[in-house]
Amino acid sequence: MIYGIQNGQIIVFDTSQFDIRQILDSGQVFRYQKLENIYKIVAKNVICHLKYENDHVIINSSDTDFAINYFDLERDYNPIKEKLKKNNFITKAVDYGNGIRILNQDPFEVIVTFIISANNNIPRIKGILNRLCESLGEDMGGHKAFPRLEEMAKRDEHFYKQIGLGYRAEYLVRTIDKIREGFSLDLYDWDTSSARKHLMTLPGVGRKVADCILLFGYHKEDVFPIDTWCRRVYRDFGLPPQKSCEKMADAMSQKLKNLSGYAQQYLFYYYRDNKIL
DNA sequence: TTCCAGGGATATA
DNA sequence: TATATCCATGGA
Numbered sequence: 305m306i307y308g309i310q311n312g313q314i315i316v317f318d319t320s321q322f323d324i325r326q327i328l329d330s331g332q333v334f335r336y337q338k339l340e341n342i343y344k345i346v347a348k349n350v351i352c353h354l355k356y357e358n359d360h361v362i363i364n365s366s367d368t369d370f371a372i373n374y375f376d377l378e379r380d381y382n383p384i385k386e387k388l389k390k391n392n393f394i395t396k397a398v399d400y401g402n403g404i405r406i407l408n409q410d411p412f413e414v415i416v417t418f419i420i421s422a423n424n425n426i427p428r429i430k431g432i433l434n435r436l437c438e439s440l441g442e443d444m445g446g447h448k449a450f451p452r453l454e455e456m457a458k459r460d461e462h463f464y465k466q467i468g469l470g471y472r473a474e475y476l477v478r479t480i481d482k483i484r485e486g487f488s489l490d491l492y493d494w495d496t497s498s499a500r501k502h503l504m505t506l507p508g509v510g511r512k513v514a515d516c517i518l519l520f521g522y523h524k525e526d527v528f529p530i531d532t533w534c535r536r537v538y539r540d541f542g543l544p545p546q547k548s549c550e551k552m553a554d555a556m557s558q559k560l561k562n563l564s565g566y567a568q569q570y571l572f573y574y575y576r577d578n579k580i581l
Numbered sequence: 582t583t584c585c586a587g588g589g590a591t592a593t594a
Numbered sequence: 595t596a597t598a599t600c601c602a603t604g605g606a
Contacts, residue, residue, distance in 0.1 A: 532587070548597095
């Protein structure tokens with residue numbers, strides 16, 4: 305166990321597998337900000353405040369049980385890192401981002417977020433999501449929740465273009481419609497391949513976005529999302545060259561199996577933070 | 582000014 | 595099945 309609870313606060317003792325900045329800055333989540341020494345994260349309709357204190361991480365949340373699951377605190381990352389470090393290429397990335405964890409985010413929120421992320425850069429993704437939540441999110445008293453499906457369904461393509469989605473506005477509107485009409489999001493017990501095919505029927509969701517949804521929304525461990533950074537990772541990894549991102553993703557997950565998602569996250573962070581081109 | 586960003590849809594062969 | 599082109603937007 306890497307955490308305890310005291311006075312309603314979560315205390316993470318093992319900071320060798322919990323680094324706030326690394327977790328937030330590894331491209332899996334975009335709604336957070338740093339104020340003084342406190343990091344504020346809003347996930348779904350829950351707010352979390354994180355800070356370092358006496359060599360521990362203190363988490364204050366409006367919903368403690370939610371936060372324990374969200375930050376994946378029941379999972380020990382040391383065995384995962386040990387296995388990954390048997391591969392020399394991955395070792396340096398694991399050491400560099402050793403406090404990274406994979407968050408357990410709300411699937412609907414992840415679908416919306418990563419449709420917006422396509423062919424986009426992280427600062428602009430953050431801006432769009434902030435405008436989205438500010439305008440459609442329920443006021444939780446000091447912070448806005450991530451908008452609910454029904455609230456998003458009231459707005460049209462023009463609105464989403466106004467807050468900056470560009471050509472992704474149409475995809476988002478059509479996806480919202482499809483979910484509202486009963487498209488199943490209860491994919492936790494689905495095998496990865498079936499869940500991926502299912503998700504890829506949504507407008508704006510291709511292989512890469514689907515894999516991000518599977519990893520960040522359903523904690524499927526056998527996916528390796530290939531974006532522009534991970535294409536460079538693949539180039540350097542030592543497997544036979546591939547032209548398409550799909551084949552790179554297939555090759556990586558075949559090689560790394562249930563460690564794929566974790567490996568991808570350490571490697572993405574290492575390449576992007578060091579601007580390895 | 583051109584290039585790029587956690588890519589996807591579409592047309593074409 | 596595989597490749598080429600287009601797509602908004604803002605920062606570098």
